[in-house]
Structure formats: C-alpha cells, structure tokens
Amino acid sequence: MGSGFLIDRIEHRRTGECHWPPVPGLNLPGCGLVTVDEPESAYLKDAAYDMEAAGFYAAAAGLATTDLVYVFKIVSDNRENPVGEVDPQQVPELFRRQESAIRELVGHLRARSAAFTDWYDMPAEYELLLRKYRFSATRRAALGQYCRRFRALGRQRRLSELVQGRFRDAGSLMSAMRLELARADEPGEVSR
Amino acid sequence: MFSAVYVESEVRDHPRAQAILERYRDLAHIECERFGQIFNRKAQNFRMQKQYPALILARKHGRKVLPAPAGYGFEAEQSHYFSHMLNCIYDCRYCFLQGMYRSAHCVLFVNYEEFAASIGQNIATGEGKQVFYSGYDCDSLALEPVSGFAEFFVPFFAQFPQAVLELRTKSTQISSLLQMAPSPNCIVAMSFTTEAAAKRWEQDVPSIEKRLKALARLQDAGWPVAVRFEPLLPDPDPNAHAALFDRVFSRLDPDRLHSTSTGLFRMPADYFRNTLKLYPDEPLLARETQTRNGVVTLQQPDREAWLANLETMLFRHIDPASYYRCAD
Numbered sequence: 440m441g442s443g444f445l446i447d448r449i450e451h452r453r454t455g456e457c458h459w460p461p462v463p464g465l466n467l468p469g470c471g472l473v474t475v476d477e478p479e480s481a482y483l484k485d486a487a488y489d490m491e492a493a494g495f496y497a498a499a500a501g502l503a504t505t506d507l508v509y510v511f512k513i514v515s516d517n518r519e520n521p522v523g524e525v526d527p528q529q530v531p532e533l534f535r536r537q538e539s540a541i542r543e544l545v546g547h548l549r550a551r552s553a554a555f556t557d558w559y560d561m562p563a564e565y566e567l568l569l570r571k572y573r574f575s576a577t578r579r580a581a582l583g584q585y586c587r588r589f590r591a592l593g594r595q596r597r598l599s600e601l602v603q604g605r606f607r608d609a610g611s612l613m614s615a616m617r618l619e620l621a622r623a624d625e626p627g628e629v630s631r
Numbered sequence: 632m633f634s635a636v637y638v639e640s641e642v643r644d645h646p647r648a649q650a651i652l653e654r655y656r657d658l659a660h661i662e663c664e665r666f667g668q669i670f671n672r673k674a675q676n677f678r679m680q681k682q683y684p685a686l687i688l689a690r691k692h693g694r695k696v697l698p699a700p701a702g703y704g705f706e707a708e709q710s711h712y713f714s715h716m717l718n719c720i721y722d723c724r725y726c727f728l729q730g731m732y733r734s735a736h737c738v739l740f741v742n743y744e745e746f747a748a749s750i751g752q753n754i755a756t757g758e759g760k761q762v763f764y765s766g767y768d769c770d771s772l773a774l775e776p777v778s779g780f781a782e783f784f785v786p787f788f789a790q791f792p793q794a795v796l797e798l799r800t801k802s803t804q805i806s807s808l809l810q811m812a813p814s815p816n817c818i819v820a821m822s823f824t825t826e827a828a829a830k831r832w833e834q835d836v837p838s839i840e841k842r843l844k845a846l847a848r849l850q851d852a853g854w855p856v857a858v859r860f861e862p863l864l865p866d867p868d869p870n871a872h873a874a875l876f877d878r879v880f881s882r883l884d885p886d887r888l889h890s891t892s893t894g895l896f897r898m899p900a901d902y903f904r905n906t907l908k909l910y911p912d913e914p915l916l917a918r919e920t921q922t923r924n925g926v927v928t929l930q931q932p933d934r935e936a937w938l939a940n941l942e943t944m945l946f947r948h949i950d951p952a953s954y955y956r957c958a959d
C-alpha cells in the first residue's frame with residue numbers, strides 16, 4: 440500500500456489492447472498494469488490494477504508524442520487491503536508518501552517537454568511574416584522550413600533583415616529567401 | 632546504455648535472449664507479442680528516444696536475406712544484406728536510420744540459426760562470388776559483447792570460402808574477432824569522416840584514433856580490413872581530408888587492405904524529410920540539397936572536381952584497383 444510505480448506496460452483486460460509507456464531511465468520502480476472495468480478483487484497478475492490508465496494513455500498518446508506520456512501508479516488497494524476498505528481520507532497521505540517520486544517525474548517531464556519545444560518551435564520571424572504577407576497553404580509550409588533553415592544555419596540576423604524588408608508579395612519574399620539560403624553553403628558557427 | 636529490455640514472448644526462453652536478459656538483470660524486462668508493437672508505433676519521437684533507448688529482443692520472421700541496394704558495397708556477382716539488428720547505439724546525424732525508423736530503440740533478432748539457414752540456402756543456390764553485408768540497418772560490431780553476432784557468424788561464413796561477409800562498423804569492439812583465427816572471407820570495414828565532422832556529427836562513436844587503433848590491430852592479426860570514407864562531407868578546412876587520409880594510411884598497411892571506398896552523403900528523400908522534421912535545428916541538414924532519382928545529396932557546385940581531387944589524394948596512398956566510389 441502506498442508504493443509508487445512508473446508503469447511500463449498497460450493491458451486493457453476487456454479489449455486485450457496493450458500500451459507501452461516510455462521507460463526513461465529514472466530510478467523509479469516500474470511494473471506492468473492491468474486496466475479493468477470493474478474494481479479488482481482477485482489481483483491475480485503480478486501487476487498493478489486500475490480503472491483508467493488504458494483510456495488515459497490512448498487519449499493522451501493521440502495528443503502528444505508517446506515519449507511524453509507517462510503513467511505513475513500509487514497502490515491504494517491490494518489483496519490484504521481490498522478496494523472496498525479504502526478510506527478516502529487516507530488518499531492525500533498516499534500521495535504525500537510519493538511526493539519525491541512525483542516531483543522527480545514531473546521535473547523530468549518538464550525538462551523533456553522544454554527540450555521538445557526548443558527543438559521544434561518556429562522562429563518568431565515566421566509569425567511576423569505571416570502577418571505581413573498572404574501565403575497559400577503550400578507556401579506557408581515552405582516558409583516555416585525556410586525560417587528554420589535560416590536559424591539552423593546561424594543566419595538569424597539575415598532573417599530579421601528580410602522581415603524588415605519590403606517585398607511585392609509572398610512569392611518575391613520567398614524567392615529572396617531561397618536565393619539567400621542557396622548563397623553560402625557553410626553552416627554558421629552557431630545553430631540557434 | 633539501455634533503459635529497459637523488451638522481449639517478445641516467443642523468444643523469452645531462447646538461450647541467447649536468456650543470456651542477454653541475465654546480463655541486464657537490473658533493467659525492467661517488459662514482455663510483448665511482436666517487436667513492432669513497440670518499434671512501429673505511431674507518434675514516437677526518435678530524437679527523444681535516442682536519449683533513453685531500450686533493447687528489444689525479437690525473432691526475425693519472413694525473408695532474412697535481401698538483395699543489397701544498388702550502389703552499396705564493392706563489386707560482386709551477387710550482393711545481399713541481412714540485419715540481425717535494427718538501429719544503432721551510436722548517433723550520427725547523417726545516418727539514414729533516423730529517417731527510416733519511427734523508434735530509436737535497438738531491435739536484436741536472436742534467431743541467428745534461422746538467419747544462417749537462409750544465408751546457407753542463398754550460397755547454395757547462388758553463383759559466383761557472393762557478398763553478404765551485415766551493417767546496413769545497424770553497426771555490425773557496436774553491440775558485439777551483448778549480441779555475440781561476429782562470434783556466431785564469422786565461423787559460420789568460414790565454411791563457405793566462396794562467400795564474403797562484410798562487417799561494417801565504427802566500433803572498437805573487436806575482442807571476439809581477436810580471439811578467433813583471422814577469417815579470409817570476413818572483411819572488417821571501418822568508416823571514417825574528417826576529425827571535425829566526426830566530432831560534430833558522430834555522437835557516442837569511438838574517436839578516430841581509437842577506431843584506427845582497433846583496425847590496425849585487426850590488420851596486424853591477419854584480418855582483411857577495409858576503409859570506408861563515408862559519408863564524404865565538405866569540410867571548412869580544405870586540408871581536412873588530406874590529413875585524414877595521411878593519418879589512416881600511416882597506421883594501416885595500404886598493400887594489405889581489402890578495399891577503400893568513398894561515398895557522398897545521400898539519403899532516400901522520404902527518410903531525409905523525416906530526419907529534417909526531427910532535427911530542424913541541425914545545420915548539416917539545413918544546407919542546400921538536391922534530389923535525384925528519389926535520393927537527396929548535399930548540393931555542391933564543384934562536386935565532381937572536389938571528388939576527383941579527393942581521389943587523386945587517395946591514390947597517393949592506395950592502388951586505384953582496390954578502390955570504389957559508391958554511387959549516389
């Protein structure tokens with residue numbers, strides 16, 4: 440009772456569907472979990488039991504990369520302490536006992552998610568240009584790529600200059616960007 | 632090295648899987664039905680997974696030996712490849728595996744005996760010199776202490792002098808080879824890029840110095856070794872390639888080399904697109920590229936002249952007859 444586990448395999452008992460949340464190499468104990476539709480009383484498998492994880496995981500995995508979706512289970516009942524005897528008053532205490540593990544996990548997730556944003560966010564110039572000119576959907580996608588390439592090649596200053604410049608329309612802006620990107624092949628010293 | 636070991640129920644009791652599970656007894660062992668349930672899932676992020684890759688133990692079903700892609704490797708009547716592993720423990724930014732697979736986990740197929748049976752069949756029914764490449768979907772030796780791949784396949788190939796096995800690697804895991812008698816039909820081919828490129832784009836890969844030392848040891852022990860200058864990447868220092876060639880051929884005996892090859896950076900266009908999506912901040916991938924016949928290469932206006940110049944430099948060290956250039 441009160442133990443915390445980072446779940447590495449979720450099995451939905453009714454559908455047989457399985458999910459495998461990531462194992463991030465933290466020093467947290469891990470185990471498999473069975474999601475059941477009715478409160479469990481037999482606890483036959485060497486696994487944790489709950490009534491939500493399979494649904495939660497499937498829904499969350501549809502919204503973000505699966506590498507950022509974790510399931511942490513705090514055991515509130517087992518064969519010796521059946522689910523019918525769980526005292527709701529004790530629940531905050533169960534959480535308190537796992538506070539450091541939860542903090543570690545949240546810290547880890549925050550760091551990963553910050554890295555994710557850092558890798559994939561769009562340079563600010565992209566939005567500025569979208570506001571300044573009219574782009575078709577295809578050109579909009581290409582604009583995103585060009586802006587990122589400017590940044591990756593360490594030519595952010597040049598990109599800012601292009602944002603300040605006056606072009607007849609989106610097409611001529613993009614021609615200028617293309618020419619600029621083709622100009623020097625050597626990557627700049629700084630990539631961001 | 633790994634964060635967890637996934638294991639297909641089917642191979643859980645396989646002796647090779649058992650030994651690996653025992654080796655990683657402190658990691659979580661997670662069972663699955665088929666490796667694809669983990670490896671081929673949608674919405675995975677290869678780049679993020681590279682930070683905590685897992686090992687997946689599986690059985691390879693279906694065809695185990697495939698024709699080598701056009702332009703891969705040296706001349707032979709028949710070229711094949713087989714992959715006991717998918718993915719690599721190293722992290723080279725130019726590697727096509729990151730664009731090919733959704734997952735960065737390493738899959739190790741433990742049914743070597745079934746691979747051997749397929750290879751044996753290919754040899755029996757094939758004609759002339761047949762080459763088998765093992766380092767197409769992985770690095771052949773990087774996981775050797777765990778996989779025992781060379782330990783199994785080198786003696787197996789030794790029974791078939793008409794066939795050649797190429798172990799393509801950037802690894803220094805050569806102990807198992809050094810414990811065997813050198814096999815004339817097993818070539819250890821080591822890949823090199825310039826010092827600056829290696830430092831910048833080959834994460835977790837042993838240094839050039841260590842690789843050279845390992846290759847020289849193998850050559851001294853009588854193993855046929857080969858050198859692969861792949862991918863050739865333009866270097867800001869115009870003398871970088873000359874320095875690399877001098878360094879490599881001062882440590883190896885060029886007269887005893889099986890072969891030397893070069894190849895440009897090239898990647899199938901869809902893999903390149905995927906890689907670019909993963910690393911939009913990577914200067915190497917942000918450069919101008921050109922796509923021809925579905926293959927992306929870096930754009931270089933003076934490419935032919937540049938290559939010719941590199942080859943002239945190479946031929947100061949090696950016999951052109953032992954050289955080939957991979958097609959792009």
Ligand code: SF4
Pocket residue numbers: 718719720721722723725726727728768769770800801836
């Ligand atoms: S060593 Fe080879 S297989 Fe491994 S990441 Fe580098 S290029 Fe890819």
